[in-house]
Amino acid sequence: MFASVGPTGYDEPMTAAPRSQKARLIDAAWEARADEHEAQLRQLRLALQWALLHPAPVDADGVVDHAGWGELRLVGDPAPITPLAGEGAPLVAPEAPVELAAALGVPALHAQQLIADALELAFRLPRLWTLLGKATLLTGPRVWQARLISRETHDLSLDAALHADRLICAVPDRIGLVDARRLAHEARLHADPDRAVAEEDDALAKRGVWLHRDGAAPATTEVVMTLDTPDAQLLDQSVTRIVADLEQLGDTDPLDVRRARAVGVLADPQHALDLMSGRPDAALSPGGTGSLDLVVHLTPADLTDQPGVASVEGLGAVSTGLLADWLARHRLAGGRVSVRAVVDLADTRTVDAHDPPPLLREQVLLRDAHCVFPGCRTDSRRCDLDHIQPYLDPAHGGPPAQTTAPNLAPLCRRHHHAKTHGGWTYERRGDGSRATYEWTSPTGHHSTVVPVTRAPLTANARRA
Incomplete structure (x- = not known):
């Protein structure tokens, strides 16, 4: 009798009954x-x-x-x-x-x-x-x-x-x-x-509003709210009223979509006031008079490719068409779009002060998107910038040029504390975006961290 290896990885006799194989899989x-x-x-x-x-x-x-x-x-x-x-x-x-x-x-x-x-x-x-x-x-x-x-x-x-x-x-x-x-x-x-x-008092103290973004679907954001029960009921009544107004003004989208749009209307008090006071053009108003901050990474190829892809911090990749729609709505509402200078991630300029200037800080945050401690995924924009070789004030004998990108790395507060007071040491090996971080624990164990960069993929890299 011969045996064959199927997709399950189990050796099965060629004459075995199907139920036998199922039984073995359940046993496994x-x-x-x-x-x-x-x-x-x-x-x-x-x-x-x-x-x-x-x-x-x-x-x-x-x-x-x-x-x-x-x-x-x-x-x-x-x-x-x-x-x-x-x-x-x-x-x-x-x-x-x-x-x-x-x-x-x-x-x-x-x-x-x-x-x-x-x-x-x-x-x-x-x-x-x-x-x-x-x-x-x-x-x-x-x-x-x-x-x-x-x-x-x-x-x-x-x-x-x-x-x-x-x-x-x-x-x-x-x-x-x-x-x-x-x-x-x-x-x-x-x-x-x-x-x-x-x-009850503790529950009230935990009220809040949280935003959860899905990197695979950055066109939408999930909003989770914990409110006083009376406030939640009033919010539901206001949303229901705006949904009815939108329907009367010709909005034919499904109910849930209109409820989501109604919350967006409430986010702009003037737009909500115009709509609920019966202004005939209110439904066409884009709203959005507040501030909108997006950090977008693009290369020239991203603007010429069809469809183009942009990288938005905190959201992930979006099409340039969707990004253009967001920006158009924002500008129509009186918003402002600013463009930052390109940052060279390989720049090795130095400063003598302990705190890096904004451009140097941005360079490190673009180079390393997360805390560089093993297993940590805290966004580097919420981290401290740590001097890998501890900073010594020049007034107390420290050398010049200690604050430079190769000697800076983002560490969240917990792991900054572990490095400063907990016996952990590390060093940065390599240059630019190809560098790794080699950590040594208090017990002598070693870990290698390959950091993730915020730099967008080039068109050639996408096609590779």
Whole structure:
């Protein structure tokens, strides 16, 4: 009997029945599921062991410097940092998540969350942690379920967390069906009845508006809002009214499209006032009297190619036709378009001051689009510019010409802190956009980072 290797990679007898192959694939899927659980559980256990090897240091004044949630500062008074896990879990040294993140190849916040979940489970949800280690393919919680539950309890007191642990694990085989948020809230109220009012105040403090852009579809932006409930209802009423006005003025687009357009109308108060007061030409007005800031990268070939492609920071690639439409609408509304000088990414000019001038800063931000720490994807425009070889004030014996593009790199505040205070070192190897960053961790492990540039692709590169 002969065997053949099919697209699945499994050796199958040529005479095997189709159902046999299907059964083997399902067996393999079950095996992969078990392997995934074990791998995730192992990562949690390793994160716990790593955390316990890095207790938070205490200085001579009794101040504890620990990893947590909050804004990092390089100098000055420390910002308030919320511990990774709740009361009863040990505090962890600030540098612990950074090296673990580099080893796992993930952003530091991912490693921080992994450590936080492991601590929460091991020290505050002991029943759930024990069940997790005993789980089988058919019974017990999955790792992802336990981690989600741990994030609902981290703000509880220790007594409330242990009470929630008992509620959640009361029926072990049905943990996957448990509404952990509801049970955590019940435990919170059990431990502190006044917490309900505090939760409402906390929810109000988290109001905001966020924009999420999809690089694959930059023509639109998703807007997420958390509002007071009365404000949200009033917004819905205003949108509904403008939708009706647009329909009466001849807008035949689908309802959802008109609702999206209505929000755009509300973004321009004068346009909304004209429309809602019944001006006959209001529906034709482009609106948009506010400021619109777009950073666009183009080459001459982008303007002559059909269709041309432009690179817009924060959005990604767009057609030059769509870009032209945006600019035309903006100018029609009284906006202004400015063109910046071309920046030579290979320029090696120097300055003697610590802070780079705007043109040099822009050169580095165009050359490196993200924080250059291993695994980090923070946009470089939100980063510090770090002197790779530490800057020494010339007034104190430092050499001239220390501030130059080859000696500058963008680091987010977390990783700038790790480099300055956490024992990490790095160097830049190579020239221009082909350079790499070679990092060495406090434990002696090495990582290579190939940075991403903001420079647009040339027409020849696209055709290659």
